[in-house]
Amino acid sequence: MFPRGKADGVAPRQRSWLRPGEHAIVTGGSSGIGLATAAALADRGAVVSLLARGSERLESAAAWLRRRGAVAVHTAVADVTDRAQVTRAVEGLVRAAGPCAVLVTSAGQSRPGRFLGLPDEAFTGLVEVDYLGTLWPIRAVVPQMVARGRGTVVTISSVAGLIGVPGYSAYGAAKFAVRGLSEVLRGELAPHRVRVACVFPPDVDTPQLAAERRWRPVETDAVSGTIAPLRPEVVAARILAGVDRGRPVICVDRIGGLLARFGGVLAPLLRRYVDHRVGGALLGAASGVRGSRRGAGRWRGGAGGSGRPARSHRARRGERGAAGGPRRRTRRESV
Ligand SMILES: NC(=O)C1=CN([C@@H]2O[C@H](COP(=O)(O)OP(=O)(O)OC[C@H]3O[C@@H](n4cnc5c(N)ncnc54)[C@H](OP(=O)(O)O)[C@@H]3O)[C@@H](O)[C@H]2O)C=CC1
Numbered sequence: 001m002f003p004r005g006k007a008d009g010v011a012p013r014q015r016s017w018l019r020p021g022e023h024a025i026v027t028g029g030s031s032g033i034g035l036a037t038a039a040a041l042a043d044r045g046a047v048v049s050l051l052a053r054g055s056e057r058l059e060s061a062a063a064w065l066r067r068r069g070a071v072a073v074h075t076a077v078a079d080v081t082d083r084a085q086v087t088r089a090v091e092g093l094v095r096a097a098g099p100c101a102v103l104v105t106s107a108g109q110s111r112p113g114r115f116l117g118l119p120d121e122a123f124t125g126l127v128e129v130d131y132l133g134t135l136w137p138i139r140a141v142v143p144q145m146v147a148r149g150r151g152t153v154v155t156i157s158s159v160a161g162l163i164g165v166p167g168y169s170a171y172g173a174a175k176f177a178v179r180g181l182s183e184v185l186r187g188e189l190a191p192h193r194v195r196v197a198c199v200f201p202p203d204v205d206t207p208q209l210a211a212e213r214r215w216r217p218v219e220t221d222a223v224s225g226t227i228a229p230l231r232p233e234v235v236a237a238r239i240l241a242g243v244d245r246g247r248p249v250i251c252v253d254r255i256g257g258l259l260a261r262f263g264g265v266l267a268p269l270l271r272r273y274v275d276h277r278v279g280g281a282l283l284g285a286a287s288g289v290r291g292s293r294r295g296a297g298r299w300r301g302g303a304g305g306s307g308r309p310a311r312s313h314r315a316r317r318g319e320r321g322a323a324g325g326p327r328r329r330t331r332r333e334s335v
């Protein structure tokens with residue numbers, strides 16, 4: 001999708017996107033991937049600004065960065081869903097620390113759940129925080145970046161923004177939007193020498209991951225459980241390495257890399273994989289309660305152990321929509 005090489009729109013390899021003393025703003029910088037990325041930027045001599053809602057977490061994050069040797073750390077309290085607040089906060093940070101050379105938009109939230117179990121507010125809320133909460137900070141810094149002919153914007157999508165992961169209808173759609181915005185902006189801003197990169201992490205061991213566990217349906221775990229959660233420091237190091245290489249798409253693990261490059265071609269295979277994992281998970285959950293053997297035949301398919309139900313079974317499942325396993329689960333929905 002984004003082949004390497006200059007001719008394909010990948011910027012030349014360079015480290016100079018961040019010079020010591022330059023100003024990097026990190027939304028969601030008080031925790032998780034944002035804080036780890038702020039630390040990595042500070043290690044390279046950047047003046048870092050953290051932006052988030054909670055002032056206490058912001059201050060303790062800033063204190064931690066200072067203790068580990070950051071040259072200068074600024075903080076701003078703002079809700080990224082509020083355009084006016086974000087603009088004011090960014091203006092204040094720029095007055096204090098200079099023009100923004102690097103923006104990392106890591107503020108975000110997730111709310112997994114089955115589509116029918118999710119409240120409407122999950123959909124509107126995640127578009128606000130994950131999509132608009134990415135857009136507003138970008139809108140606040142890009143005019144100055146374009147005017148200066150210099151700047152780097154790093155957005156955080158997710159592997160759930162590359163492929164449809166069951167359980168992430170609200171979250172995944174917002175993360176797909178982040179990816180779409182990033183791809184359009186890359187092309188538009190490249191002539192102004194403003195670089196845009198979008199990051200696609202799998203599960204990362206952060207407070208957000210811990211918080212979403214209580215909502216995650218079994219089938220989401222079954223699909224994403226393939227990949228062990230990464231540490232935020234690892235993600236941060238790979239983000240910087242990706243920007244060093246001028247990558248517009250930054251994957252932090254092998255599977256993400258595979259999906260970003262060949263997701264389109266692999267789509268039929270992926271759907272089979274997803275159906276297999278979802279089927280297995282729902283069956284597991286059902287047999288735990290009912291010990292259903294009939295279900296086993298239906299979801300596991302016939303001989304061959306391909307994990308794919310035989311054609312007649314698939315046809316029957318198709319007829320009945322998401323019947324069988326899924327329907328039996330409704331009363332025990334976790335959302
Ligand atoms: N952890 C994971 O498994 C993965 C995470 N991601 C994405 O990475 C990004 C960072 O996630 P992660 O580090 O795990 O999350 P954390 O929960 O660790 O940190 C989230 C940060 O965002 C801030 N934040 C949340 N809502 C708002 C808001 N409305 N306005 C301003 N700041 C806000 C939080 O501070 P406060 O609450 O005080 O505002 C906090 O600083 C998110 O976009 C997430 O979707 C992508 C793939 C995997």
Ligand SMILES: CCCCCCCCCCCCCCCC(=O)[C@@H](N)CO
Binds near residue numbers: 157158258
């Ligand atoms: C042939 C190739 C095999 C394909 C395997 C597919 C594996 C898909 C993994 C999906 C992981 C989704 C993680 C979302 C993380 C996230 O954003 C949330 N944790 C945020 O809180």
